[in-house]
Amino acid sequence: MTGRLIVLDVDSTLITAEVIELIAKRAGTEAEVAAVTDAAMRGEIDFAESLRQRVATLEGIPDTVFAEVLDEVRLTPGAENLVTTLQREGWTTALVSGGFVEVVAPLAARLGIERFRANSLEVADARLTGRTTGPVIDRAAKADALREFCAELGITPADAVAVGDGANDLDMMAAAGLGIAFNAKPVVQAQADVAINAERLDAVLEVLDSSSPR
Secondary structure: OOOOEEEEOOEOOOEOOOHHHHHHHHHOOHHHHHHHHHHHHOOOOOHHHHHHHHHHOOOOOEOOHHHHHHHHOOEOOOHHHHHHHHHHOOOEEEEEEEEEHHHHHHHHHHHOOOEEEEEEEEEEOOEEEEEEEOOOOOHHHHHHHHHHHHHHHOOOHHHEEEEEOOHHHHHHHHHOOEEEEEOOOHHHHHHOOEEEOOOOHHHHHHHHHHOOOO
16 A cells, blocks of 8 residues: 555554653652553543643653653654655654654654644743643544544545554544554554554554555
């Protein structure tokens, strides 16, 4: 297949960590934030509310944290190969994240990805305020982003593939022609078209070779 779109979740999909937990570690609130993240990814708490609760714990952290976290973030094994292989074959790759654009944008640039969507952390006087700015990228917004990217490319959502691991990814996975769960929560694996449990993200290539969007 050529000329298709693949939309990847970022935290715990494209990268091995949850960025908000890396930031929270520096605020001493990592355990609290991780517990809320897990509940949200299992679908037990509304994502927008979970984001509000978690971001509130980050108030006062210097904005130098973004560079520190970028240095700490690691791509999931096989992620770079997945992206470069698909780009070489004519695919468009996009990132849609419930995480933060301050980290997602540099990651996208590193991988040659032009389309991305993520939340933005509010900063005042060089410190995080404990709030986000702009629209919240929740599960509905992720699906909307996929549809917008499709419209820009002149294709239908049936021509798109979505890959994610949490409940926040379910709407975009349902909107896409092929929804792939990668090392995902049980609720996501149950609803995905295909579930992959593997160490390497480029295992997605095998699924794409054997599947076509509906």
